[in-house]
Amino acid sequence: MPDILNTAVSGLLSFQRALGTTSHNIANVNTPGYSRQTVEFGTNNPSYFGGNYFGNGVQIDSIIRSYDQFLTREVRDTTSAYARVARFSELSSRIDDVLADPAGGISPILNDFFASVQDVADDPASSTARYAMINTAQTLAGRFQSIDTRFEELSRNTTNEIRGVVDEINLLVGQIRDVNISLNNVAPSSSSTQQSADLLDRRDALLNELAEKVDITVIDEGESNLSIFIGNGQTVLTGIESFTLSTQPDVSDPTREVIAYNGLITVYDISANLSGGELGGLLDFRDGVLDPTRNALGRTAIGIAETFNAQMRDGMDLNGNLGQDFFSYSGPQSIAFSSNIGTPTVATVISDVTALTTDDYQLSFDGVNWTLTSDSGSSASVANGAPATLVFEGMTLTINGATAVAGDQFTIKPTLAGANNLQVITTDPSAIAAALPVRSSASLNNLGDADISPGIVTDVTDPNLLNSVTFTFDTPPTTLRADADVVVGGVPYLAGAAIPYSNNMVVEANGWQVSLNGAPQAGDVFTVEANIDGGGDNRNALNLGNLQNSGIFDGGVASFQETYGSLVGFVGSQTLAANLERDAQQTLLFQAVDRQSSKASVNLDEEAADLVRYQQAYEATARLVSTAQLLFETLLDSVR
Numbered sequence: 001m002p003d004i005l006n007t008a009v010s011g012l013l014s015f016q017r018a019l020g021t022t023s024h025n026i027a028n029v030n031t032p033g034y035s036r037q038t039v040e041f042g043t044n045n046p047s048y049f050g051g052n053y054f055g056n057g058v059q060i061d062s063i064i065r066s067y068d069q070f071l072t073r074e075v076r077d078t079t080s081a082y083a084r085v086a087r088f089s090e091l092s093s094r095i096d097d098v099l100a101d102p103a104g105g106i107s108p109i110l111n112d113f114f115a116s117v118q119d120v121a122d123d124p125a126s127s128t129a130r131y132a133m134i135n136t137a138q139t140l141a142g143r144f145q146s147i148d149t150r151f152e153e154l155s156r157n158t159t160n161e162i163r164g165v166v167d168e169i170n171l172l173v174g175q176i177r178d179v180n181i182s183l184n185n186v187a188p189s190s191s192s193t194q195q196s197a198d199l200l201d202r203r204d205a206l207l208n209e210l211a212e213k214v215d216i217t218v219i220d221e222g223e224s225n226l227s228i229f230i231g232n233g234q235t236v237l238t239g240i241e242s243f244t245l246s247t248q249p250d251v252s253d254p255t256r257e258v259i260a261y262n263g264l265i266t267v268y269d270i271s272a273n274l275s276g277g278e279l280g281g282l283l284d285f286r287d288g289v290l291d292p293t294r295n296a297l298g299r300t301a302i303g304i305a306e307t308f309n310a311q312m313r314d315g316m317d318l319n320g321n322l323g324q325d326f327f328s329y330s331g332p333q334s335i336a337f338s339s340n341i342g343t344p345t346v347a348t349v350i351s352d353v354t355a356l357t358t359d360d361y362q363l364s365f366d367g368v369n370w371t372l373t374s375d376s377g378s379s380a381s382v383a384n385g386a387p388a389t390l391v392f393e394g395m396t397l398t399i400n401g402a403t404a405v406a407g408d409q410f411t412i413k414p415t416l417a418g419a420n421n422l423q424v425i426t427t428d429p430s431a432i433a434a435a436l437p438v439r440s441s442a443s444l445n446n447l448g449d450a451d452i453s454p455g456i457v458t459d460v461t462d463p464n465l466l467n468s469v470t471f472t473f474d475t476p477p478t479t480l481r482a483d484a485d486v487v488v489g490g491v492p493y494l495a496g497a498a499i500p501y502s503n504n505m506v507v508e509a510n511g512w513q514v515s516l517n518g519a520p521q522a523g524d525v526f527t528v529e530a531n532i533d534g535g536g537d538n539r540n541a542l543n544l545g546n547l548q549n550s551g552i553f554d555g556g557v558a559s560f561q562e563t564y565g566s567l568v569g570f571v572g573s574q575t576l577a578a579n580l581e582r583d584a585q586q587t588l589l590f591q592a593v594d595r596q597s598s599k600a601s602v603n604l605d606e607e608a609a610d611l612v613r614y615q616q617a618y619e620a621t622a623r624l625v626s627t628a629q630l631l632f633e634t635l636l637d638s639v640r
């Protein structure tokens with residue numbers, strides 16, 4: 001009878017725990033990340049009696065968690081991939097919306113600005129047209145400033161988000177470490193291989209949350225020996241020991257922050273090695289879209305300012321003064337590395353806007369030479385001097401390296417601030433140089449039918465630009481003489497020298513150029529002089545208007561509109577590709593989650609069937625207890 005009773009009790013206890021496990025499954029049917037638990041039964045060790053082995057009932061060998069390592073890793077990997085591209089897509093869409101806005105973008109106001117320039121060309125004496133040109137230019141500059149300010153704010157927000165994600169990563173790693181510690185603490189003995197299914201579910205859920213933040217590699221060696229790696233194999237958790245991440249200013253640019261890995265001894269910058277998750281999406285957006293977009297926008301602003309200023313300086317205003325700069329902007333930034341030992345200085349200016357790129361540059365000193373390397377890999381070098389001058393890709397760098405030490409470096413940002421500080425510095429409408437500074441005329445007493453072109457300016461800095469020069473044809477009119485030094489066909493002629501005449505001959509002098517053509521008569525006189533009181537002259541205004549469609553960038557190939565259109569196309573293509581990839585990754589994630597759920601989730605129909613099965617087994621085992629009691633009482637009664 002004791003054997004029957006012990007066997008019955010083992011069944012009661014086992015089926016009671018099986019019913020408890022089934023109840024636990026049902027209670028957690030809606031718990032995210034919960035994996036169905038299943039009871040595994042096993043027989044107790046048998047007893048030897050009378051030459052035979054007799055069974056001693058049942059025991060619970062283990063509580064099995066419905067788990068598939070491959071499906072779990074698949075969900076984790078697709079979660080990381082989707083989180084990265086979803087964050088990237090969201091942020092890129094913000095830039096795309098700003099640049100491609102038909103009302104708030106650059107293209108509409110740029111067209112309006114050049115339309116106002118054309119209005120001045122149509123009526124150069126009109127103060128109304130001149131005021132309108134200044135006002136439209138101020139609106140254009142304000143639009144550049146407004147867009148770049150929004151991008152700068154987005155840059156600050158991105159930096160704050162990077163900090164927040166890094167803090168969340170550290171928090172999640174700490175929570176996973178705590179779960180590992182708990183898995184050790186709840187083990188019944190050091191030899192037990194059974195782990196808490198609920199704690200394992202909790203750890204898997206935390207790993208999925210961590211994968212949303214950054215791409216991770218997980219090595220599970222059983223028990224609490226779980227390790228997590230990021231980047232190029234940097235360990236953030238090994239068992240119960242964790243390593244933290246942090247953000248810190250970049251040594252090459254204190255306005256940017258990098259991801260630092262705090263190892264046992266050294267702190268490493270691992271930003272370039274991180275991918276996946278929200279952190280990967282934020283870094284990809286900042287480095288691959290936001291910074292290039294701000295550089296390209298700044299280059300467009302600088303191109304407009306530089307070319308417009310240069311053309312304005314070639315003209316003359318209503319007051320008879322040579323034209324002055326119309327726009328101003330912030331020049332290139334030269335940022336010394338915080339790790340520099342020496343104290344060299346670098347001054348950078350834009351010298352050729354047609355060669356300007358959207359790259360940033362790193363200037364480094366090896367002890368002998370300075371080498372400038374762009375983001376795209378192009379480079380140039382110059383020997384250290386006092387100072388050294390380096391001309392490269394539209395920039396002129398003046399390096400005072402007297403105190404330089406090998407290893408000193410600078411970050412050069414030629415165009416980043418170009419749009420943010422674009423301003424109109426001309427407020428007086430009469431200061432708009434719509435005319436050219438020189439004009440040509442023929443004497444009213446001329447008898448021939450020769451004429452002279454209006455003239456163009458070739459060097460506005462020539463000190464004799466506004467000096468008058470007179471041409472007089474000899475007898476016979478096969479030669480002419482000038483009262484100043486001139487150059488014809490590349491041949492210089494001193495004042496008063498006989499110059500052979502040919503039809504359509506080009507004459508250069510004092511920073512201007514004219515052409516003479518036709519059949520002159522002896523004594524015909526032509527004059528080139530300062531364009532004083534040239535209020536009706538629109539030649540320079542026409543030149544200003546022609547800048548709209550002129551090749552400016554990329555070696556003089558792309559116009560302002562084409563360059564800005566390329567920027568809009570770049571951001572739009574990045575956003576479209578990100579949206580397509582996001583949708584694809586979302587589908588893959590849903591499929592992976594469905595596959596894992598089919599394996600691990602609770603099925604209420606199955607649990608209901610298990611309840612009935614375990615309940616019936618429990619009732620049957622309880623009857624064994626009653627039978628054992630009846631047999632025991634019968635035995636007692638027989639000997640009483």
